[in-house]
Amino acid sequence: MAKTGDTVRFLNSVGGGRITRIEGKIAYVEEDGFETPVLVNELVVVLPAGHEAAASGPKKMFDQKAFDEGRKKTRENPKTVKEEAAPEALPVVETERGEKINVVLGFEPSDVKNLGRTRIAAVLVNDSNYFLQFNVMVRDEEAKAWKNLYQGEVSPNELIDIASYTQDTISEMERVVFQAIAYKKGKPFQVKYPINVSRKIDLTKFFKLHCFRPGIYFDTPVIEVPLYTER
Secondary structure: OOOOOOEEEEOOOOOEEEEEEEEOOEEEEEEOOEEEEEEHHHEEEEEOOOOOOEOOEOOOOOOHHHHHHHHHHHHHOHHHHHHHOHHHOOOOOOOOHHHOOEEEEEEEEOOHHHOOOOOEEEEEEEEOOOEEEEEEEEEEOOOOEEEEEEEEEEOOOEEEEEEEEOOOOHHHHOEEEEEEEEEOOOOOOOOOOOEEEEEEOOHHHHHOHHHOEOOOOOOOOEEEEEEEEOO
């Protein structure tokens, strides 16, 4: 449960900050000198009160080393990483917080100063101790049906690029469905319910430079959209 002093992110929209006070079910979140009233159950705690953020930015809530190495390997040679799979995979480093699953969809532009032309990578972040066998679907408005965008597996505390867009094509991501099965390999674990969530993304933010900023999982300017959390 969120409390005064916690640093939080909004569950259903971009942004966040520090909780200055809570009145009933409403929390007041301060960011850049402005307070925003938000329902407590629509907040995700990313830095509990009393914990100091790292000097270089927000404290990461999962294993940073595993995350960085996974990101580097995936982007430099994605086919090789996929083919090498389990036998040569790095050991899974678990964290206490990672027993509760948190999944985020990040949108990372190649050149944030040239939003009109740059490619925008859609990146799935698995902030948990679990492997996720997942499926991301987007709405096909012309067919009035859903279509698969990406199917695959993401390792604990890692990210995976699932698509690439421009401002002209980002409208395909307005409505997203995320489904996943969580499990561990080679060790006992607590069974999780299958995940099935739907999110509507505010596309107007992709045309506003100030909406792209370093987030909890990225040091570069991004828009982070929470997909699912148990925290």
